[in-house]
């Protein structure tokens with residue numbers, strides 16, 4: 001007789017526990033943006049990290065350590081920074097939705113030829 005009472009209670013408890021577990025899983029899957037520093041110089045890019053998992057949102061801190069203005073352009077993604085003056089800083093937020101190797105360039109005329117071409121990997 002006692003089982004008839006306990007069984008429904010156990011089912012309700014199991015549902016409550018599993019819904020909490022699901023909520024916890026959803027909370028952890030919303031990850032904070034990855035922070036990456038890019039040092040721009042005359043005439044190169046240096047990334048503090050060169051790849052991220054697909055789906056990542058990255059906040060790039062861009063530091064121009066050169067003597068002329070530079071920017072960063074993730075070719076094919078539509079994401080590029082404004083021009084950054086020598087000694088200046090900027091940030092750029094990008095969500096990488098597709099796997100692949102993205103070409104990275106500086107849009108200032110002739111800077112690609114001088115060496116400002118690199119790549120960033122989405123795995």
Ligand SMILES: [Cu+2]
Pocket residue numbers: 069070071106107108111116
């Ligand atoms: Cu440049």
